[in-house]
Amino acid sequence: xxxxxxPKKAPGFCSLRYGLALIMHFSNFTMITQRVSLSIAIIxxxxxxxxxxxxxxxxxxxxxxxLSDPSTSIKEFNxxxxxxxxxxxxxxxxxxxISYGIVVTLIPSGYLAGIFGAKQMLGAGLxxxxxxxxxxxxxxxxxxxxxxxxxxxxxxxxxxxxxxxxTIWAKWAPPLERSKLTTIAGSGAAFGSFIILCVGGLxxxxxxxxxxxxxxxxIGCVCCLLWFTVIYDDPTHHPCISVWEKEHIVASLAHxxxxxxxxxxIKAMARCLxxxxxxxxxxxxxxxxxxxxxxLPTYISSVLHVNIRDSGVLSSLPFIAASSCTILGGxxxxxxxxxxxxRLITVRKLFSSLGLLLPSLCAVALPFVASSYVTTIILxxxxxxTSNLCDSGFIINTLDVAPRYASFLMGISRGFGLIAxxxxxxxxxxxxxxxxVSGWRNVFFLSAAVNMFGMFFYITFGQAEIxxxxxxxxxxxx
Numbered sequence: 427x428x429x430x431x432x433p434k435k436a437p438g439f440c441s442l443r444y445g446l447a448l449i450m451h452f453s454n455f456t457m458i459t460q461r462v463s464l465s466i467a468i469i470x471x472x473x474x475x476x477x478x479x480x481x482x483x484x485x486x487x488x489x490x491x492x493l494s495d496p497s498t499s500i501k502e503f504n505x506x507x508x509x510x511x512x513x514x515x516x517x518x519x520x521x522x523x524i525s526y527g528i529v530v531t532l533i534p535s536g537y538l539a540g541i542f543g544a545k546q547m548l549g550a551g552l553x554x555x556x557x558x559x560x561x562x563x564x565x566x567x568x569x570x571x572x573x574x575x576x577x578x579x580x581x582x583x584x585x586x587x588x589x590x591x592x593t594i595w596a597k598w599a600p601p602l603e604r605s606k607l608t609t610i611a612g613s614g615a616a617f618g619s620f621i622i623l624c625v626g627g628l629x630x631x632x633x634x635x636x637x638x639x640x641x642x643x644x645i646g647c648v649c650c651l652l653w654f655t656v657i658y659d660d661p662t663h664h665p666c667i668s669v670w671e672k673e674h675i676v677a678s679l680a681h682x683x684x685x686x687x688x689x690x691x692i693k694a695m696a697r698c699l700x701x702x703x704x705x706x707x708x709x710x711x712x713x714x715x716x717x718x719x720x721x722l723p724t725y726i727s728s729v730l731h732v733n734i735r736d737s738g739v740l741s742s743l744p745f746i747a748a749s750s751c752t753i754l755g756g757x758x759x760x761x762x763x764x765x766x767x768x769r770l771i772t773v774r775k776l777f778s779s780l781g782l783l784l785p786s787l788c789a790v791a792l793p794f795v796a797s798s799y800v801t802t803i804i805l806x807x808x809x810x811x812t813s814n815l816c817d818s819g820f821i822i823n824t825l826d827v828a829p830r831y832a833s834f835l836m837g838i839s840r841g842f843g844l845i846a847x848x849x850x851x852x853x854x855x856x857x858x859x860x861x862x863v864s865g866w867r868n869v870f871f872l873s874a875a876v877n878m879f880g881m882f883f884y885i886t887f888g889q890a891e892i893x894x895x896x897x898x899x900x901x902x903x904x
Contacts, residue, residue: 442667443598443675447610449652450591453552454614456646457584459622460559461524463642464577466626467635468520471566472512516570521720522848523574527581528588529844532837535586539833543659544590549650551586556646558583563636588840593833596825597660600678602764604825605773605818609756612817616748616810619719623742690834694895700827701835703887705842707778707820710880711813712843713850714785714873718744718810720851721858726806728862729796740803747811759818770826771890778819778888782881784812786874793867820884827889828896846876 512520539547558580565572591611599607622642629638658664661675695701722741730740759777762768768776788805795801824835853872858865 441671442664443603443607443661443671444610446594446598446657447607449649449656450594450611451614451617452649453548453587453653454611455618455621456614456642456649457552457555457587458615458618459642460555460580460646461584462619462622463559463626463638464520464562466622467630467638468512468517469627470630470635471510472517510566510570512570520570520574520577522851523577524581524584525844525848527578527583528585529581529841530578531582531585532589532841532844533834535589535837539586539590539593544593544833545654545657545659548587548590548594549653549657551583551588551590552646552653553650554583555580555587556643556650559639559643559646562639562643585837585840589833589837591833592822592825592836594657594659595822596829596832597679598675599825600675601770601826602678602760604822605756605759605763607756608822608825609752609817612821613749613752613814616745616752616814620742620745620749623745690831691895694893695828695831695835698827698893698895699887700823700889700893703884703889704820704823704827704835704839706880706883707782707816707823707888708839708843709846710782710877711816711821713846713876714789715810715813716847716850717854717869717873718806718813720847721854722806725866729866730799730802740806743803744807744810747807748814751811752814752817755815755818769890771888774819774823774826774890775885775888776819777815777817778884779881781813781816781819782877782884784815785809786877788812789870790874792870793863820888823888823890827891827893829892830896830898850876 535547535551558576562573562576565576595604595608595611626638629635629641661667661672664672722744726740755777759773762773763770785808788809792802792805795805824832824839828835850873854869857868857872
């Protein structure tokens with residue numbers, strides 16, 4: 427019998443799957459900018475010079491002094507837009523409401539994406555989030571309660587979009603390209619954080635704070651058009667894919683199940699230590715990352731004593747480093763695999779260890795170099811940059827151990843991460859409220875301890891083989 431020749435390897439960066447990664451990069455960029463927009467706009471939205479007697483009173487006129495530089499007035503941010511008298515407690519509720527929305531939908535959306543298709547779930551989530559972003563300035567005029575409700579629904583929509591991505595990669599990403607493709611897509615979040623922190627204040631100054639929401643909400647709508655036009659759940663049904671690329675993807679995923687599942691083996695998952703290793707990694711990773719994202723401007727302002735404009739620019743630098751390290755880490759991981767230099771589980775544990783150990787060392791060193799401006803900035807840049815090496819480790823490990831349930835398990839994993847973020851944000855606020863110097867030191871020491879626990883747990887129990895409960899069970903008919 428003639429042996430069928432193996433399909434020719436499809437081209438890399440000029441292929442449809444890499445185009446999909448770029449569109450997903452754009453989608454993640456859009457969602458993170460919509461999520462962080464309020465953090466930038468609220469500087470101009472809130473009248474901190476007025477007493478907080480009313481929860482949603484608005485006024486016309488300039489704001490008072492900036493947070494850290496009395497010579498820098500926020501008059502420059504005033505373009506006639508409404509100013510609200512929201513207390514710090516109210517602002518905290520508004521900020522956290524989107525996280526609660528994400529937690530609510532992470533698990534069910536991951537399961538539903540595997541049944542109804544990730545294209546519809548992710549596209550719908552992105553569209554809803556974009557429309558709600560456009561509506562936010564109007565909602566602020568109607569009342570703070572409506573803003574909180576909108577942020578919660580927006581979080582639910584983004585939860586749908588985050589988890590649906592891994593269902594797509596389970597069908598589009600060849601095993602030796604998973605790190606590259608997922609890190610190209612995931613780096614959009616870090617790049618989006620960099621952009622919104624850089625240009626958000628400029629947009630508010632030049633056009634008014636509502637245009638932060640209008641611009642990034644509109645960008646999201648454009649991204650939705652690209653998404654629904656170009657993206658397909660399965661490469662075999664895409665009308666524009668080349669024969670070579672289709673055969674390459676299908677052949678590389680031939681060992682994986684492609685049949686739809688009817689149930690989720692919850693009991694088997696709960697007893698699976700490799701899954702708990704992934705969950706623990708997410709918890710540890712998000713603990714420190716959330717502190718950096720949430721409190722970085724505050725830390726730079728209070729420790730380095732810079733004004734609010736410089737604080738925004740400096741706060742954006744770590745995220746361009748994170749975006750670059752994410753992509754470079756993915757390239758290096760797949761290079762090691764494609765050259766058979768390291769086994770898959772070794773690569774996963776190596777990048778997970780580096781992504782948890784290196785930022786911990788930087789965090790522990792921060793309190794001891796606070797007097798050095800340059801050293802502090804370098805360490806702050808290295809923390810998110812090195813932390814994102816985890817994207818080639820346990821972050822995508824669910825695609826290795828249970829590709830059939832990757833989206834569902836990613837929802838659970840992100841749920842652990844969001845819980846860690848909520849706890850770490852609350853703990854950080856409590857610690858620094860007691861004493862600034864010792865508080866920050868305790869924050870970083872505690873974060874390093876959490877990271878070390880996650881690293882050792884993953885090294886001990888992490889695996890990269892498909893688990894028995896995740897394999898397709900074939901039925902034999904007599």
